Amino acid sequence: MIYIGVTGWGDHYSLYPAHIKPKDKLPEYSSHFPVVEVDASFYAVQPVRNALKWVSETPADFRFVVKAYQGMTGHQRGEENPFETKKEMFQAFKESLRPYQEADKLAMVLFQFPPWFDCRKKNVQYLRFCKQMMGDIPLALEFRNQTWFGEKYYSDTLTFAKQEGWIHVIADEPQAGEKSIPIVPEITNGNITLIRMHGRNVHGWNKPKDANWREVRYLYRYNKEELTEWKNRILALRERTEDVIILFNNNSGGDAAGNAKELQKMLGIEYEGLSPRQLDLF
Incomplete structure (x- = not known):
């Protein structure tokens, strides 16, 4: 099955009736998308x-991709960490997943590593440590450093992911040098594959971090030609994996939900079992 959705459910204003309360957004979101x-x-x-x-507010077939805590992926550098040890941190995170697992709604946990997490021995060892700590929970692996998919390590990276049981994340993002990765349309898990659509805002991707860096980075709307490119790629991937999840993250300008709907229409998908939709009467 092909699941299409977006990252988060709070900011996608085009989906919601006027004056909707924040607490009602997830049930309404799940009337549009299954993940x-x-x-x-x-x-x-x-x-x-x-x-x-969140589990109680969504339909039986709804799925969650849960992003790993930043302390687990090395995004915290010099920042205060509320956990005394890494094992304590991983254990607390695993406990937070229990409701998703018990409801059979956990698609995977996403480990997105930062741009400075490059391809070197100590980082490969850390990936093994993460997998060991998380046990049999499905884990997706996304890099932000080009060295993993350079000519020297391209094949080794994919072989490692397959052998270690990681779900390779196929990312669409600006081709902006060392701090970005190319589109790598490969499968490392025959059961499920994750695609994350970050937009193609080259100027914003490497913008220095200031107050609005995140807003600039993901300011992008995919056009029809770009979505057609992905439609064909998704259909080819679907031949090699049972499920494909596509998540749009290009929402700085409110474009993620619209692009997700466009791709759904292009693929001819009509989801069943979604939540009832609210009526915007006023």
């Missing part, structure tokens, strides 16, 4: 009560 990325888990390990609420 979502939980990005709140990147900034803090979420309390179990949050996952229990």
Whole structure:
């Protein structure tokens, strides 16, 4: 099956009736799409009560891609970490996943590593450590450093992911040098594959981090030609993996949901079992 959705559910204003309350957004979101990325888990390990609420608000076939906590992926450099040890941190994160697992709604956990996480021995060892700590939970692996897919390590990176049980993340992002990766349309898991659509804003991708760097980075709308390119690529990938999840992350200008709907239409997909949709009467 092909699942199409977006990252997060709070900011996609084009989906929601006017004056909708934040607490009602996820149920309404799940009337449009069958999958979502939980990005709140990147900034803090979420309390179990949050996952229990989100699981209860979505249909039986709904799926969550939960983003790994930033302390687990090395994004925290010199910042305060609330955990005394890495093992404690991983254990707390795994506990936060329990409601998704019990409801059979956890598609995978996404480990997105930072641009400075390059292809070297100590980082390969750390990937093995992450896999060991997470046990049999499905894990997706996304890089932001080009060395993993340079000529020297391209094949080795994919072989490693397959042998170690990682789901390779196929990313569409600006081709902006060392801090970006190319589109690598390869499968490392025959059950499921993840595609993340970040847009192609080359200027914004390497913009120095200031107050609005995130808004600039993901400011992009895919055009019909670009989505057609992805339609053909997705159909080819679907021949080699049972499920494909596509998540649009290009939402600085509110474009993610619209692009997700466009791709869904181009692929001729009509989802069943979604939540009932609210009526915007006023």
